[in-house]
Amino acid sequence: MLDPKTIRKDFPMYRNQLQMQGKPLIWLDNASTTFKPDCVLEAITRYYTHETSNSHRGDYDLCYHVDQEILQARKDVAKFIHASSENEIVFTSGTTSSINLVAYGYGGIVLQPGDEILIDEAEHASNVLPWYIIAKQKGAKVKFIPLTKEGRLTVENLRKSLTRKTKIVSLAQVTNVLGYLLPVKEFAKIIHEAGAVFVVDGAQSVPHMKIDVQDLDCDFLSWSGHKMLGPTGIGVLYGKYELLEKMDPYLVGGGMNQKFDIHGDYSFYLPPARFEAGTINIEGIYGLHAAVKYLEGIGMDQIQAHERELKAYAVQKLKESGNAVLYNENGETGILTFNIKDVFAQDAATFLNSRGIACRSGQHCAKILNDFLGTPATVRASFYLYTSKEDIDALADAVKHGKDFLDAYF
Amino acid sequence: MPTFELTPMMMREIIMDHYSSPRHKGVPSSLEGYDVLHASSTNCIDDFDVYLQVKDGKVLDARWEGVACTISSASTDILCDRVIGGDYQSSLYIIQQYLNMIEEKPYDDSVLDEALVFMNTGKQAARIHCATMGWTTMREMLEKDEKEGK
Numbered sequence: 001m002l003d004p005k006t007i008r009k010d011f012p013m014y015r016n017q018l019q020m021q022g023k024p025l026i027w028l029d030n031a032s033t034t035f036k037p038d039c040v041l042e043a044i045t046r047y048y049t050h051e052t053s054n055s056h057r058g059d060y061d062l063c064y065h066v067d068q069e070i071l072q073a074r075k076d077v078a079k080f081i082h083a084s085s086e087n088e089i090v091f092t093s094g095t096t097s098s099i100n101l102v103a104y105g106y107g108g109i110v111l112q113p114g115d116e117i118l119i120d121e122a123e124h125a126s127n128v129l130p131w132y133i134i135a136k137q138k139g140a141k142v143k144f145i146p147l148t149k150e151g152r153l154t155v156e157n158l159r160k161s162l163t164r165k166t167k168i169v170s171l172a173q174v175t176n177v178l179g180y181l182l183p184v185k186e187f188a189k190i191i192h193e194a195g196a197v198f199v200v201d202g203a204q205s206v207p208h209m210k211i212d213v214q215d216l217d218c219d220f221l222s223w224s225g226h227k228m229l230g231p232t233g234i235g236v237l238y239g240k241y242e243l244l245e246k247m248d249p250y251l252v253g254g255g256m257n258q259k260f261d262i263h264g265d266y267s268f269y270l271p272p273a274r275f276e277a278g279t280i281n282i283e284g285i286y287g288l289h290a291a292v293k294y295l296e297g298i299g300m301d302q303i304q305a306h307e308r309e310l311k312a313y314a315v316q317k318l319k320e321s322g323n324a325v326l327y328n329e330n331g332e333t334g335i336l337t338f339n340i341k342d343v344f345a346q347d348a349a350t351f352l353n354s355r356g357i358a359c360r361s362g363q364h365c366a367k368i369l370n371d372f373l374g375t376p377a378t379v380r381a382s383f384y385l386y387t388s389k390e391d392i393d394a395l396a397d398a399v400k401h402g403k404d405f406l407d408a409y410f
Numbered sequence: 411m412p413t414f415e416l417t418p419m420m421m422r423e424i425i426m427d428h429y430s431s432p433r434h435k436g437v438p439s440s441l442e443g444y445d446v447l448h449a450s451s452t453n454c455i456d457d458f459d460v461y462l463q464v465k466d467g468k469v470l471d472a473r474w475e476g477v478a479c480t481i482s483s484a485s486t487d488i489l490c491d492r493v494i495g496g497d498y499q500s501s502l503y504i505i506q507q508y509l510n511m512i513e514e515k516p517y518d519d520s521v522l523d524e525a526l527v528f529m530n531t532g533k534q535a536a537r538i539h540c541a542t543m544g545w546t547t548m549r550e551m552l553e554k555d556e557k558e559g560k
Binding site: 021134193344345346347350354355361362363376406408409410 | 418421422423426454455456477479480481530531533534536537540
């Protein structure tokens with residue numbers, strides 16, 4: 001296991017000994033966002049205190065330096081997921097904008113009336129709604145791959161759902177409510193044999209495990225910086241270069257066009273610049289770059305193993321509390337979805353707040369899934385490299401006393 | 411002041427009682443004469459409809475139906491108790507006093523009765539909208555009805 005005590009020294013949110021409701025803050029909402037280490041904050045500040053200038057816009061040293069920094073970030077991000085070239089890395093504002101870009105930029109050019117897009121009921125809104133919209137525009141259909149009773153996708157159900165009309169399959173590598181890990185490589189093979197393209201939502205996977213896009217053979221991969229110790233407002237779309245080359249930009253403007261004239265003629269740069277119109281989030285790229293290096297320094301395999309151990313521990317402790325309903329006991333990642341017995345999820349989260357514990361209640365943006373789970377809402381605890389067993393002990397103790405949930409108000 | 415003194419134990423019991431056995435939950439058997447307004451928030455799961463029946467300026471009935479947390483359920487149910495039988499003026503006055511209480515401003519506690527159990531909601535700032543959703547929705551309906559001279 002990693003040593004959270006040592007790791008926390010790098011994080012001001014821990015060093016500052018923050019309190020919530022007069023209790024030491026216990027942060028168990030890492031699936032929504034994560035704390036930032038000093039190196040990330042320093043990188044962002046460095047851009048503003050020593051290196052401010054716009055990218056590809058000037059002929060002077062500062063600007064050259066920023067361009068070099070962005071290029072290096074792109075290279076290091078490519079290396080982080082083992083992409084074959086930095087030109088396959090598009091900087092976006094986050095997972096949502098990455099998936100929207102694929103839906104409009106790729107879906108917009110390949111989808112024909114009657115074509116099918118496959119998703120499933122466990123997907124986040126950002127991997128549902130862009131497909132609804134583009135399907136409506138193109139006369140295509142969004143279909144759902146059935147989940148097993150446990151809420152998982154299986155190869156059998158994928159095979160049954162693929163048809164000759166399937167053009168795109170878009171699935172989360174790790175779902176944000178249940179935290180199940182999808183066998184992406186196996187899925188990619190089947191999806192490609194069916195002639196479709198595989199879009200992977202990596203928002204809950206890339207921050208937590210080693211990723212090799214060449215080995216997985218997915219066609220697109222999206223994720224957000226802020227869920228992996230980086231700043232908000234920066235994310236990545238990885239795409240195979242031959243697919244990116246085909247795509248239309250979703251936003252047009254400065255920094256992405258080669259030329260345009262008064263006759264309405266124009267041409268765009270090659271990817272990734274084609275998809276980065278306007279001044280990009282430079283401080284975000286600096287911060288994301290630092291986060292990638294920090295995570296690599298710790299080791300993605302170690303982080304994944306740490307979270308798995310915490311998950312197993314949490315399952316055991318919550319079961320021992322005798323007062324929890326667990327929804328994803330067998331999930332392979334650091335996401336635990338539960339309810340306190342006979343307590344509405346939102347009330348449970350308020351009660352946890354009164355004990356200083358930050359957990360998320362709700363439908364977790366996968367609104368269709370809750371019909372499947374048979375409960376309008378759940379509580380989600382999600383772990384990361386700095387989460388400790390003591391955090392989980394505090395959670396289990398709170399769950400044990402769940403019937404006192406109205407104490408939060410008195 | 412209320413005619414009784416509220417202890418935390420009583421407050422808990424009143425909230426739980428209105429949550430587990432709500433008096434005014436459920437869609438009216440006939441919607442004739444009822445206005446309906448949806449209450450929901452981007453901040454929470456609460457998602458319900460408020461039903462209001464007004465005739466000649468008098469509130470004949472108030473109900474609600476949907477998914478809501480304890481605070482939201484109990485506060486909306488108690489709201490219905492408070493406005494039924496009243497007129498625009500008295501109902502809107504009660505709602506304003508309640509919202510003042512939640513926002514920790516001066517308020518007239520003589521009209522709130524059981525709604526006083528929510529006086530501590532400010533302790534859980536994230537739940538303030540839960541305690542007020544039903545009330546602000548009802549206010550909107552009453553104001554509209556009053557304007558239309560219903």
